[in-house]
Amino acid sequence: MQPLDDLKTETDSSTGEVRVCPSCGHVNPSDGSERCNGCWVPLTGVGAVSQVEGELMIRRRRNKLLGRKLVLRSLPLGLAVVLIVWGMVVTFDLRPKPAQAVSGLNPSVAAENWALARRTPDNSGFTPSVAPVPQQVQWTFATTETLTSAPAVVDGRVYLSTGGGRTVALDQASGQLLWEYHTGLSSDSTPAVAGDMVIAAFTPGLIVALDRNTGATRWKIDLDQPIFSSPILAEGTLYFGAGDWKLHALDAATGKERWVFVTEDWIVSPVAYADGTVVVASQDSHVYLLDADSGRQRLMFDTGFQRFGGGPAIHGDTVYFSSDRGWLWAIDRRAKSYPGQRKLWRVKINLYVWQVISSRPNQPGGLWSKRVGGELQGLLAIANDTVYGATEQGKVFARDAITGNKRWSTRLSVEISTAPTVAGNTVLVGSKNGTIFGLDARTGDVLWDFNVSHEEIVDSPIVAGNIIYVVSADGTLYALSGAQ
Secondary structure (H helix, E strand, O other): OOOHHHOOEOOOOOOOEEEEOOOOOOEEEOOOOOEOOOOOOEOOOOOOEEHHHHHHHHHHHHHHHHHHHHHHHHHHHHHHHHHHHHHHHHHHOOOOOOOOOOOOOOOOOOOOOEOOOOOOOOOOOEEOOOOOOOOEEEEEEEOOOOOOOOOEEEOOEEEEEOOOOEEEEEEOOOOOEEEEEEOOOOOOOOOEEEOOEEEEEEOOOEEEEEEOOOOOEEEEEEOOOOOOOOOEEEOOEEEEEOOOOEEEEEEOOOOOEEEEEEOOOOOOOOOEEEOOEEEEEOOOOEEEEEEOOOOOEEEEEEOOOOOOOEEEEEEOOEEEEEEOOOEEEEEEOOOOOOOOHHHHHHHHHHHHHOOOOOOOOOOOOEEEEEEOOOOEOOOOEEEOOEEEEEEOOOEEEEEEOOOOOEEEEEEOOOOEOOOOEEEOOEEEEEEOOOEEEEEEOOOOOEEEEEEOOOOOEOOOOEEEOOEEEEEEOOOEEEEEEOOO
């Protein structure tokens, strides 16, 4: 095709008519020629027009082609601008944020209290209170219902949810029933206690906030989705995962939804929170780091395994969690993913697999991973820069929180049924034969053991107010104390 500026008008002097080539726009004389003088395309079917009309046609064609050129030339620039704007929005989180919680409600972290499933929003499973050496059962609270989760203990009261649909408040000193709230729905979680409220989750999807002193209903919502994890509460927001593949963030004071984050599978373990970061492990083998204000993803970490042994726990700027096949992981809580970063990492992994590069590339956010073997029980406990864990096969272990290197490992002669907790310098675990063990947190030596019942201990022992609380599969909550 000829340049527009080179197109010439050839007029039939006898008739003053022309024929405009539909291919190149060349104006040919209407002299009966069969092909265009500009591009040699057949002119079959091209009618003759006046010279004025021909000039108008070529002018329109010229303008159209110029417009196309301008569009084509501006596309790369426009695309670059869009990518820059999108990158800035994602990187600097410039999108509108959800409404803030109406209160700054937080659970009590006083040494004598245990207000959440793992005591603190970061899921540390640690209390500075010294665990008593159990010598006697101070009191029991027996039910005809199943019990699957430990209680919360705050300011002289014990709060427990049962498999029969009750949430009860007990006197800490005597175990006497103070009030109960009945739904008829089973519960697999520990209540969250903050301010003057107790918030309980029931397995079919009901969340209820109760007055801590009377048991009166403050608010309730029904998700109609299964909830298997205990809720946590921090900075006025209640966090929990559900069977709808979502992490929910509710205003703790009102029950109104602040935001939701969608994963790719069920969430069955507690969420962890620390310093504006929410961490959730989904059964899609991914761990997600989110901004607590907006619910937006900062990092996704892939373990490569389909199921998790336990949810996340946070210590300082590091997130710890376990996965199937006995793996422990540590990732950077401050890490962020940038556009294209994970795709580049996957490309490098393929290059490593095909031995194009010699060193295995680190996944964004990854610090270390260690395999300890066995089937890990529940969440890890974090204390004194040490990560504590337990396997069903009877192994209790301690790993350096910075490097993941082994500090000690102790093999018990029984199967372990709970995740560990740490009280002072004692690591506590429960077993399938109804015995709890206390191990030295520094050496792993067994300090004592105490047989609670003939049934399995179904959740981690907790310590509050110089009492150890243990939940058994026989439907009984045991309060253990030391020598009088």
